[in-house]
Amino acid sequence: MTDPSKNKTFAASNALLKQALATIPTGSQTFSKSHIQFPDGHAPLFVDRAQGAHFTDIDGNVFVDLAMGLAAIGLGYCDPDVDAAIREQLACGISFSLPTRLEAELAELIVDVVPSAEMVRFAKNGSDVTSAAVRLARAYTGRERVLACGYHGWHDWYIGTTTRDLGVPGSVRVLTDRASANDPETVATKLAEHPDGFAAIIVEPMLLDNPKAALSEIRALANRSGAVLIFDEVVTGFRFALGGAQQLYGVTPDLTCLGKSMANGMPLSAVTGRRDIMRLMEDIFFSGTFGGEALSLAASLATIRKIRKQGVVEHLWAMGGRLQTRLRQTIAKYGLGDLLSVMNEPCLGFIAVSEGRGNSQAVNRTFMLAEMIRHGVFMNGSLTICHAFGEEDLQKVAEAFDSFAERFSRELEIPGLEARLPYPPITPIFTVRAPNAEKEG
Ligand SMILES: Cc1ncc(COP(=O)(O)O)c(C=O)c1O
Structure with missing residues (x-):
């Protein structure tokens, strides 16, 4: 399979992985953040910094983040109110x-x-x-x-x-x-x-x-x-x-x-x-x-107060609902309903991927992750959004998903997708939730 022009490079990520693996088993503290969970050589592996709904990897690639620190971030990275509360507490001790x-x-x-x-x-x-x-x-x-x-x-x-x-x-x-x-x-x-x-x-x-x-x-x-x-x-x-x-x-x-x-x-x-x-x-x-530990308690007070006052949950439901609708329309447009479905409440969606059309579930899922990454959207299968996720992000994710779905439907017409992939299919850690929604520990 030839890699189209949108290719990003992950040279710094791949080099740091080698270094990290020498001293850190799996190269990560969290299974779901480890290199084994992403298309080998075709994904960012280390973050440099993050802001709002985006992060920049150590190669300088910028992504809309649909994993949001495995759902640890609800407001957005570097939320100004939470960060101010942390700084204020930092001056008094940790x-x-x-x-x-x-x-x-x-x-x-x-x-x-x-x-x-x-x-x-x-x-x-x-x-x-x-x-x-x-x-x-x-x-x-x-x-x-x-x-x-x-x-x-x-x-x-x-x-x-x-x-x-x-x-x-x-x-x-x-x-x-x-x-x-x-x-x-x-x-x-x-x-x-x-x-x-x-x-x-x-x-x-x-x-x-x-x-x-x-x-x-x-x-x-x-x-x-x-x-x-x-x-x-x-x-x-x-x-x-x-x-x-x-x-x-x-x-x-x-x-x-x-x-x-x-x-x-x-x-x-x-x-x-x-x-x-x-x-x-x-x-x-x-x-x-x-x-x-006081920085986290101060951060939590600021977080919960902001969620309460600023309609954060309402935003997650409204944006998530619109995102789910767009993705479902795309799935229908390309006739992929047998392989892909959008599930769970609008505030926290998941894309379930099935085996089919001659491919294992892992092959279909790995292809989706790689294509989304190639189009600037980092995902692990969930549609975890945050309060900072805005119109442009919605548009970017919808367009990335359309590009993936369009290419997927073409690739499915030719048997043997796995053999054409330049990365091996990702093996799930274990399945504990609903069909095809792998754990995010
Ligand atoms: C529902 C649920 N419970 C418990 C945990 C464990 O949390 P932690 O990884 O912070 O120990 C997780 C982590 O993904 C989770 O999703």
């Missing part, structure tokens, strides 16, 4: 020997906006707080078994349920089962398999066909079985609605996990929920040196 007033202030704000929140504890990563929620549920119920419906992070209790379970003891693996929140029947079946009961059902409340009905049914199943219902809103929090998916769908869990965009890129997560369960924090052990 980490201290005692808590600061920021902790109570942010806890009160979260209690104000998240329906299930009565008490709050902070940590750094989503995995910290999903694991804390599971420990709380075990302490509260006196039971050990957990039912997981989604992706919940890297810790043993969860990752032991995936194919990436190397290093997880069998005695831990057997305590977690998997079910699909999209099919509450599978939840009911799993609950019935273990009459001694589950401590928790943990659900990622997105990518559901009929979310309100499914979540209500799972809420009822948790009530009947005595399991603590945990919503993992690490992605959906402050994005589906100010109060998360639970507010949007009107279903309140017992505990909620928050993270990602709550501090617009600063490392912060939170577990919150019913006072009687959260009070068990006094008896279990959940404690870390950096839980009260």
